[in-house]
Amino acid sequence: MKKNLMMRKMQVALLLASYVTVGFAQGETLKKIVATTPLEVRAPLMVDPAKDAKDPFGADKLLKLGLTIPEQTGFTQKYDADADGFFQVGKVAQGASVQLFAFYVRGDRYGNVKVTVTTPDLAELFVNGKSVATKTTSEDGRKEAKELSTTLTPYPETDRVVVKLLRPAGAKAEPVIKVALEPDSTEKDMKLSTWESGKRPIELNDAIKGKRVYDTKVSPKGNYVLMTYTYNHGETSTYPKELYSIKTGRRVTIAPNNDKHALGWMPRSERLFYLSKDDGNVANLITIDPETLEEKVMARNVPYEWVTFSPDEKALFYSKGDEPKKTEDVYRMQTVTDRSGGAVPLTFIYRYDLGTGLTTQLTFGDRTATLNDIAHDGQSILFTITDETITEQPFTVNSHYRLDLRTMRVDTLCAREAHTTEALFSPDGRKVLFLGDPEAFGRIGLNVGQGQTPNSFDVQAYLMDVATKKVEPLTRDFNPSISKAKWSGDGRTIYFEVADEDHVYVYAYDVAAKKFNRLPSEEDVVNAFDVANQAPVMAYSGEGLMNSTRAYVYDLNTKKTTRIADPYAEHLAQLKLQPVKDWNFTNSDGQEIKGFYYLPPDFDPNKKYPMIVFYYGGTLPNARYFGGRYPMHVYASLGYVVYELQPSGAIGFGQKFSALHVNAWGKRSSDDIIEGTRKFIADHPFVDGKKVGCIGASYGGFMTMHLQTRTDLFAAAVAHAGISSIAGYWGEGHWGYSYSTAASAGSYPWNNKALYVDQSPLFNADKINTPILLINGTSDTNVPPGQSVQMYVALKILGKPVELVQVKGEDHFIMDYNKRVKWTRSILAFFDRWLKGQPAWWNSMYDPKP
Numbered sequence: 054m055k056k057n058l059m060m061r062k063m064q065v066a067l068l069l070a071s072y073v074t075v076g077f078a079q080g081e082t083l084k085k086i087v088a089t090t091p092l093e094v095r096a097p098l099m100v101d102p103a104k105d106a107k108d109p110f111g112a113d114k115l116l117k118l119g120l121t122i123p124e125q126t127g128f129t130q131k132y133d134a135d136a137d138g139f140f141q142v143g144k145v146a147q148g149a150s151v152q153l154f155a156f157y158v159r160g161d162r163y164g165n166v167k168v169t170v171t172t173p174d175l176a177e178l179f180v181n182g183k184s185v186a187t188k189t190t191s192e193d194g195r196k197e198a199k200e201l202s203t204t205l206t207p208y209p210e211t212d213r214v215v216v217k218l219l220r221p222a223g224a225k226a227e228p229v230i231k232v233a234l235e236p237d238s239t240e241k242d243m244k245l246s247t248w249e250s251g252k253r254p255i256e257l258n259d260a261i262k263g264k265r266v267y268d269t270k271v272s273p274k275g276n277y278v279l280m281t282y283t284y285n286h287g288e289t290s291t292y293p294k295e296l297y298s299i300k301t302g303r304r305v306t307i308a309p310n311n312d313k314h315a316l317g318w319m320p321r322s323e324r325l326f327y328l329s330k331d332d333g334n335v336a337n338l339i340t341i342d343p344e345t346l347e348e349k350v351m352a353r354n355v356p357y358e359w360v361t362f363s364p365d366e367k368a369l370f371y372s373k374g375d376e377p378k379k380t381e382d383v384y385r386m387q388t389v390t391d392r393s394g395g396a397v398p399l400t401f402i403y404r405y406d407l408g409t410g411l412t413t414q415l416t417f418g419d420r421t422a423t424l425n426d427i428a429h430d431g432q433s434i435l436f437t438i439t440d441e442t443i444t445e446q447p448f449t450v451n452s453h454y455r456l457d458l459r460t461m462r463v464d465t466l467c468a469r470e471a472h473t474t475e476a477l478f479s480p481d482g483r484k485v486l487f488l489g490d491p492e493a494f495g496r497i498g499l500n501v502g503q504g505q506t507p508n509s510f511d512v513q514a515y516l517m518d519v520a521t522k523k524v525e526p527l528t529r530d531f532n533p534s535i536s537k538a539k540w541s542g543d544g545r546t547i548y549f550e551v552a553d554e555d556h557v558y559v560y561a562y563d564v565a566a567k568k569f570n571r572l573p574s575e576e577d578v579v580n581a582f583d584v585a586n587q588a589p590v591m592a593y594s595g596e597g598l599m600n601s602t603r604a605y606v607y608d609l610n611t612k613k614t615t616r617i618a619d620p621y622a623e624h625l626a627q628l629k630l631q632p633v634k635d636w637n638f639t640n641s642d643g644q645e646i647k648g649f650y651y652l653p654p655d656f657d658p659n660k661k662y663p664m665i666v667f668y669y670g671g672t673l674p675n676a677r678y679f680g681g682r683y684p685m686h687v688y689a690s691l692g693y694v695v696y697e698l699q700p701s702g703a704i705g706f707g708q709k710f711s712a713l714h715v716n717a718w719g720k721r722s723s724d725d726i727i728e729g730t731r732k733f734i735a736d737h738p739f740v741d742g743k744k745v746g747c748i749g750a751s752y753g754g755f756m757t758m759h760l761q762t763r764t765d766l767f768a769a770a771v772a773h774a775g776i777s778s779i780a781g782y783w784g785e786g787h788w789g790y791s792y793s794t795a796a797s798a799g800s801y802p803w804n805n806k807a808l809y810v811d812q813s814p815l816f817n818a819d820k821i822n823t824p825i826l827l828i829n830g831t832s833d834t835n836v837p838p839g840q841s842v843q844m845y846v847a848l849k850i851l852g853k854p855v856e857l858v859q860v861k862g863e864d865h866f867i868m869d870y871n872k873r874v875k876w877t878r879s880i881l882a883f884f885d886r887w888l889k890g891q892p893a894w895w896n897s898m899y900d901p902k903p
Contacts, residue, residue, distance in 0.1 A: 082138035083156060083232040087128040087249040091143040091152040094118060094219075112221040113189040115149055116175045122182060122215055125250050128155050139171075139195060139229040144220060154216040154230060158247045159254065160208040161692065163885065163894030164240030168214060169202040169233045171195075173226040175219040180205050180212055194226045204237075207245065209691055209881060209894075210256045240893070252629035254654045257877055259628060260684035261870070262287055264620040266594040266602040268581045274323045275588025276300060277343045279307075279316070280604055280618055288870045296325075296343055297617050299590070299606055305346065313339075314357070320364045320586065330357050338369075338407075352407050360405070361424070365431035369405040372424055374398035389443060389790060402436060404458070415456065425453070425476040433457050435476045435485065440469070447471055447509060447794040453487070455519065466517060470494070472509065480544040487515040487524075488535055491708055498526035500708045508711035509795040510672035511704045514538065514549065514562075527562060531569055532707035542586040548572075550582055552705035555647055555674045559593065561609075575605055575614060577677035584609075594618075598633040598649065600625060601679045629654040630686055633677075636696070638732050644710070646725050648698035649677070650733070651689035663744035663888035664694040666730050666767075670722040671752030672714055672795060674703040682866065683748070691881060692889070694740055696733050700725040700756075715798050716805075718779060718812040719759040726756065727764050744768050744888045748880065751836060751865065752776065752796075758814035758844060761821040769887035770825045771880050774836045774865055777815040777844035779808065787834040818847035824854035826883040828876065830863030856883065858899075 096110040132140040132154075144150055160166065170176055173192040178185050178201055188201040205212045220228055236243040268281040278297045283290060292311035297304045308316055313327035314336070325343060328336040336357040337350050358371040375398040402415040402424050416422035416436065425435040438452045450469040453476050457464070466485060467473065473489035491499045491507035498513045512535040514527040528535065533551035540547055547562040553571075557578040560569045576595030580602060584591045589609035596602045601621035607614050631652040640646050653662065665688055669675050675697055679686070685695045699706075700722035702714030713721050726747070734742040746769040749757045754775020761770055776782040780802040782789045793800075802809045810816050825848070827841040841857060848855035858879050860872050867873045875898070882894040892901070 081234065082134065083234070083247060084134050085249055086132050086134075086140055086154050086156055086230075086232065087125075088130040088132060088142065088155070089123065089128055089153045090130060091150045091220075092120075093148045094151050095148060112149060112175055112191065112219060115151075115221075116177055116187070116189065116217070116219040118151075120151060120153070120217065122153060122155075122179065125155060125157075125213070128153065128250065131249070134231075137195075137231075138233070139231045142218065142228045142230055144228045147222070149222045150220045152218050152220075154218065154232075155213065156232070156247050156249050157211050157213055157253055158205070158207045158234060158245055159211040160206075160236070160240075161244045161246075162240070162242070162889070162891045163206065163208050163882070163897065164243050165204050165206055165237040166243070166245065167202055167204050167235045167237070169200050169235070170216050171198050171200045171231040171233070172218060172229060173198040174224065174228065174230075175221065176201055176230075177217040177219075178203055179215040179217065182213075182215075191221055191224060192226060195229050195231075198226075198229070198231075209878070210258075211253045252627055254690040255628045255630060255684075255686045256690070257684070257687050257874060258287075259624065260680040260687055261285055261873065263601070263624055266580075266604045266618050266620065267292065269583055269592040269594050269604050270318055271583045271585045271590055271592040271606075272318050272323050272343065273321055273586045273588075275585035275590030276323060278592045278604070278606060278617060279318065279325065280594075281311070282620060285870075295618075298343070299615075299617075307341070307346070315360055319366060320362050321366055326351065326362070328355060328357055328360065352410070354410065356403070356405055356412065358403075361427065363404075363427050363431040364429040367407055367431055369407065370424060370427060370434070371403050371405070372400050372422075373403055374400040374421075388441060390441075390787070402434070415458075426478045428478050428482045429480050430482065432459055433482065435466075435478060437476065442471075446798065448791055453485075455485075464519070466519070466522065467494070473515075474512070475538070477538060477540060480540055480542060483519055485517045485519060486538055486540070486547060487517060488512055488538060489515060494524045494526075497524065498529045500529045501712045502709050505709065505712040506715040506798045507708055508672060508702070508704060508714050509798075510534075511708055511711040512536065514547070516564075527567075532705070532710075533558070533560065534704035534711070537582075539582075539584055541584060548582070548584050548591075550579060552674060552676070554705050555649075555677055555699050556705075557595070557676055559591070572607065572609075573612065573614060575616070576600075576603065592617075596679045598677045598679060599630065631656050631689070636733065636736075638729055640701070640725050640728055642701075642721075644701060646698055646700065646729055647674075648696060648729060648733075650697065650737075651685050651693075651695040653689050653692050653694070656739075658739050660739060661741040662692065662694045662739055663746070663884075664696060664734070664740045665884060665888075666726065666745065666747040667695060667697045668700055668722075668726055668747070668749050668756060669751075669753040670700045670702065670719065670726070670749060670756040672702065672704055672711070674699045674705050683750070687877075688881065688884075691885070693884070694737070696730065698726065698729050700729075715795060716800055716808060718796065718808060719756055720812070723756060723760050723763055726760060727766060730766060746770060746884050746888050748773070750774055754836070755779075755814065757825070758821075759812070761823040761825060762814055762817035763820075765822055767823050769884055770823045771883060772825065772827050772841070772844075773880075774829045774833055775814075775827065775841060775844075776836055777813065777840045777847075779813045780810070781815075781843070782836060782840060783809070785837050785839070789836075815843055815847060818844065818853075819851055821848060821851075821853055824856075824887050826856045826858065826880065828858045828860070828879060830860045830865065830867060832862055833865050835865040856899075 176188045185203040186201045192198050262285050264284045267283045270279045280295045282293050294308040296307045316327040325341040330336045334357050335354045338352040338355045340349050340351045360369040360371045400421045402422050404413045420438050423437045427434050434456050450471045452468045453466040455464040472493035473487050475488040477486045490509040501507050516525045533553040537550035549560045559572045559582050577597035579595040582593035591607045594604040604618035635649045637647050688695050704711045734740050747767045748771040750773040754772035757770050757772035783793050800808050829838045829841045845857040867876045886892040886895040
């Protein structure tokens with residue numbers, strides 16, 4: 054068995070190593086091809102002889118018999134064409150035989166290619182697994198051989214072409230096949246690449262479809278991991294859950310369709326639980342033994358809600374709101390956030406006692422109460438009340454309370470604190486960990502330069518003594534920004550998931566020593582982590598610039614890391630990628646600006662390539678993700694160098710750096726993008742400095758528009774969901790006014806015209822000369838589509854080159870699969886049009902006539 058496995062691995066390695074690219078123009082034939090071993094096929098037994106005479110089972114019906122097309126590694130036979138372009142192919146000793154032939158083809162630009170197969174035998178032609186043409190007759194020789202053909206478009210994707218050849222029993226002609234490829238007459242300059250085996254360039258579906266790790270939850274005693282996957286099938290997605298045994302490596306799919314409501318670990322027992330709906334809005338609480346998978350009913354008539362177990366396992370807690378009121382056709386807005394036709398339902402906290410079956414409503418009134426945490430003894434909870442203060446930034450304040458469930462006595466931890474978000478009990482209940490911005494608790498965690506206003510998105514950690522209410526800032530001198538926190542079971546350590554520059558890592562904070570220590574990570578970006586309550590075991594998942602999501606177990610004592618899931622590995626092995634390289638520069642203010650860049654898969658340092666610059670420019674860094682909504686490996690696969698940078702103002706680099714975002718709206722960050730692009734071009738001679746494009750989304754879409762008012766450096770620009778009028782976004786965007794508490798702290802349209810008007814791209818539209826694509830969802834509540842429409846109207850009136858593409862029914866993110874494909878292709882086709890001088894793709898999608 055081991056020997057066969059080694060032979061198979063060697064065979065695959067040799068096939069992957071045989072990648073051959075041949076560039077040719079029209080009318081050329083393939084010189085090499087690979088095939089499966091020919092198989093003998095026989096006609097079925099006819100049980101009705103009379104019918105057999107009238108309707109015999111001929112070779113044409115044999116051709117249509119099912120045959121699974123294997124992966125390319127299954128095509129082990131290699132053939133070279135003779136002088137006439139024919140391949141002398143295999144045959145069996147007697148009877149009819151079937152054989153499959155395969156190759157890849159890719160163009161360097163958009164256009165049609167005719168594929169013609171010539172053979173005296175019967176044949177069926179497949180493109181990307183679909184049958185597209187059939188030849189159902191046979192001839193006597195190669196001179197009489199007839200053709201079958203189809204038209205394909207081998208750009209922006211690679212096409213895999215498979216020919217199914219059926220040689221009839223008793224055929225006299227020699228078994229041959231010839232394959233020719235001819236670009237459309239309008240695409241004389243198209244260059245085709247063909248290869249028989251090996252890796253292929255990455256495509257859009259590689260970034261969208263497939264199975265990836267979404268979440269990891271470790272059991273209380275550290276023996277098991279519950280992994281949640283996202284499995285994108287294109288138009289649909291599933292979210293299977295898998296149980297993994299750390300000791301044995303056994304893995305079992307426990308919820309193939311995520312069909313166990315609220316499935317998770319019990320807080321103390323080494324058991325899983327879920328809710329099985331019984332009748333109405335009640336359910337049975339089911340537990341699962343992870344070793345035997347035996348299920349037991351722990352309680353009946355449990356509320357069918359998203360529940361949280363109390364740490365003592367004696368109760369369930371959940372939040373439930375009033376029934377939402379019917380949306381009226383004519384309604385009065387009551388608050389600035391009321392845009393849906395009715396007041397937001399109030400939410401209250403409930404406790405369900407598993408021993409008595411009694412449900413207790415813990416909060417009520419005219420304000421929503423949010424459950425933060427439950428004490429480890431189950432006797433008290435932390436909750437938050439949020440009040441709107443619309444006349445004063447940041448427009449909301451939070452009051453945090455500790456409620457003793459035995460006496461219903463409330464202890465106010467902090468009242469009307471404008472700068473805190475989460476609160477978590479220490480295991481002994483004596484301390485509370487708060488997350489908030491740098492101005493929380495009287496600005497005790499502030500660490501910015503003179504005259505700077507802190508960035509409220511730069512999340513800090515604070516530790517309060519419950520008895521004295523004294524608060525200690527933990528992260529004042531810690532540059533990374535917090536995104537998630539969890540206490541260790543013994544209370545000695547707090548684990549933080551943080552944005553650390555353009556990485557995401559997990560840090561351990563020693564409470565006694567007051568020191569941070571970064572835990573080892575196999576990935577650039579940790580997407581999820583969890584630590585066992587009763588064991589030194591951490592599970593996490595993450596990804597990097599060169600691989601999609603993988604999951605790991607890390608032993609906090611031995612420091613040993615074990616990879617437990619890599620669902621994208623097989624898929625990734627098929628893709629040809631150039632390593633992503635770091636490239637940083639020092640800006641004119643003496644600040645280092647981090648960045649990295651992608652290269653085309655067949656990169657030649659002696660060539661000149663067009664380049665695309667990607668940025669955000671808002672509060673967050675562009676983390677080092679493999680895919681995402683802007684999969685830059687895909688952009689690079691179409692022949693672009695892609696440069697991605699982190700302009701001034703992003704969190705993760707320290708409070709002084711993130712404060713540069715406040716009241717700037719592009720002032721420093723646009724300088725970084727322009728300066729970085731120019732230095733990158735100067736430092737990399739393979740970039741064509743006259744063919745550079747740029748793209749950003751949301752605040753990055755604003756950056757795209759703003760950049761074009763300041764420079765003619767770019768030959769094409771794309772703004773997705775961009776902000777053209779800062780004042781318009783501030784008032785109309787659902788979160789515009791609240792985001793502006795960070796981006797425009799203390800500034801309003803009536804007191805800072807220089808910011809709201811002079812910095813708005815719309816009011817500088819006459820300075821834009823760059824061809825620009827404005828693209829957005831028509832149902833975007835974050836950045837309303839009118840922001841793009843206003844800029845489109847302005848540039849049209851000015852006679853500037855502009856396109857507006859709207860995606861019907863989509864919000865800030867384009868979620869629908871088919872719409873997402875066309876949205877992405879619109880962006881790439883626009884760049885091809887202006888950076889490569891190839892408008893065919895764009896014109897195939899959109900009528901070039903006005």
